[in-house]
Amino acid sequence: MAAGIVSPVRNCPSMMTGSALLVVAVLSVMMAAGGASALQSGFYASSCPQAEDTIYSTLQQLHANDPDLPPVLLRLHFHDCFVRGCDGSVLLQGSGTERTAPPNARLEGFAAIDAAKAAVDKLCPGVVSCADILAFAARDSVKMVGGPGWTVPAGRRDGTVSLASEASSNLPGAQMDVNQLTANFAKQGLTRDDMVILSGAHTIGEAACVHIDNRIYDYPSASGVDPLLPKDFAAKLKKKCSTRGLTDRKFDLDSGTSAVFDAQYYSNLAKRTGLLTSDQVLYEDARTRPLVMESSNKANFFPKFTQAMVKMSQISVLEGAQGQIRQRCGYVNA
Numbered sequence: 001m002a003a004g005i006v007s008p009v010r011n012c013p014s015m016m017t018g019s020a021l022l023v024v025a026v027l028s029v030m031m032a033a034g035g036a037s038a039l040q041s042g043f044y045a046s047s048c049p050q051a052e053d054t055i056y057s058t059l060q061q062l063h064a065n066d067p068d069l070p071p072v073l074l075r076l077h078f079h080d081c082f083v084r085g086c087d088g089s090v091l092l093q094g095s096g097t098e099r100t101a102p103p104n105a106r107l108e109g110f111a112a113i114d115a116a117k118a119a120v121d122k123l124c125p126g127v128v129s130c131a132d133i134l135a136f137a138a139r140d141s142v143k144m145v146g147g148p149g150w151t152v153p154a155g156r157r158d159g160t161v162s163l164a165s166e167a168s169s170n171l172p173g174a175q176m177d178v179n180q181l182t183a184n185f186a187k188q189g190l191t192r193d194d195m196v197i198l199s200g201a202h203t204i205g206e207a208a209c210v211h212i213d214n215r216i217y218d219y220p221s222a223s224g225v226d227p228l229l230p231k232d233f234a235a236k237l238k239k240k241c242s243t244r245g246l247t248d249r250k251f252d253l254d255s256g257t258s259a260v261f262d263a264q265y266y267s268n269l270a271k272r273t274g275l276l277t278s279d280q281v282l283y284e285d286a287r288t289r290p291l292v293m294e295s296s297n298k299a300n301f302f303p304k305f306t307q308a309m310v311k312m313s314q315i316s317v318l319e320g321a322q323g324q325i326r327q328r329c330g331y332v333n334a
């Protein structure tokens with residue numbers, strides 16, 4: 001990460017003109033967004049030419065026996081990038097690491113990343129970072145379930161620090177409104193539009209019932225049910241999530257097509273069948289509704305999603321001599 005170039009200047013504001021300050025401010029935002037990272041497409045073309053194909057085929061084989069793998073891996077990359085940047089810190093094991101934080105309680109997919117790492121390390125030991133594997137895996141996952149493919153700029157290095165407290169303070173919550181979500185994404189250098197588009201990842205996968213208690217049991221209305229929910233949909237939710245606090249029962253994030261990466265997530269929002277509060281608010285808020293409507297068309301959504309993923313995947317990356325290439329993704333090298 002080139003943030004080191006920026007910070008010494010930032011420390012001496014008295015030496016700078018107004019325009020220099022502006023340049024630094026713009027650069028800082030770009031760094032936070034990863035806009036100025038030096039990641040490269042085809043980074044492993046000479047050091048490990050088979051890396052991307054090997055990761056893809058390993059994950060594809062695992063997917064054959066585990067249909068839930070793509071959403072799990074897409075979410076894993078997001079949870080990595082929002083905490084200390086896309087540095088593989090979400091993978092580190094041990095007490096007090098990100099994995100132990102409440103928002104990461106039900107993260108999965110670690111074994112699949114380990115399998116992909118083992119497969120590439122067999123070909124090119126110690127070359128491909130775990131952080132890059134996460135970014136490739138997110139792209140591959142989307143592709144495997146009918147979504148668009150894209151080129152993943154690579155060259156990320158693995159971090160050595162992972163703190164539960166940082167996961168808790170940086171990951172967005174399912175009950176957030178548009179202001180809160182926008183502020184949460186802005187901390188990562190992402191815009192409100194990026195937030196709306198990246199939320200489209202909820203076109204695949206499921207959420208544990210506990211995340212909708214606030215909509216079907218605890219809403220501040222006489223019935224305790226969010227009045228936005230269509231009656232038949234609320235009944236379905238209550239049937240599946242038959243009591244508060246269930247973590248072992250799940251409901252599809254994108255009712256109807258949650259196994260396929262399509263644009264139906266957005267049309268569902270217009271029908272008020274978004275699952276989480278943080279999904280439905282995107283339609284209810286006049287500032288985000290236009291992009292929701294536009295994105296219900298795949299032709300609009302897919303290119304925007306790929307761009308936003310490339311942007312997210314460059315948040316505060318470690319590069320060059322920073323960090324390390326972990327030998328095992330769950331552990332810092334001895």
Ligand code: HEM
Pocket residue numbers: 070071072074075078106172173174175176181195198199201202204205206207208209211253276278
């Ligand atoms: C906008 C703010 C977001 C919030 C509040 C949010 C919240 C959540 C929650 C609560 C779940 C269910 C987890 C569980 O059951 O424990 C979930 C699942 C998921 N999230 Fe998000 N998320 C957000 C953005 C994103 C982004 C940006 C991505 C990826 C780019 C993403 C990808 C996923 C996927 C794929 C799943 C399904 C996982 C599975 O089936 O195992 N989410 N999200």
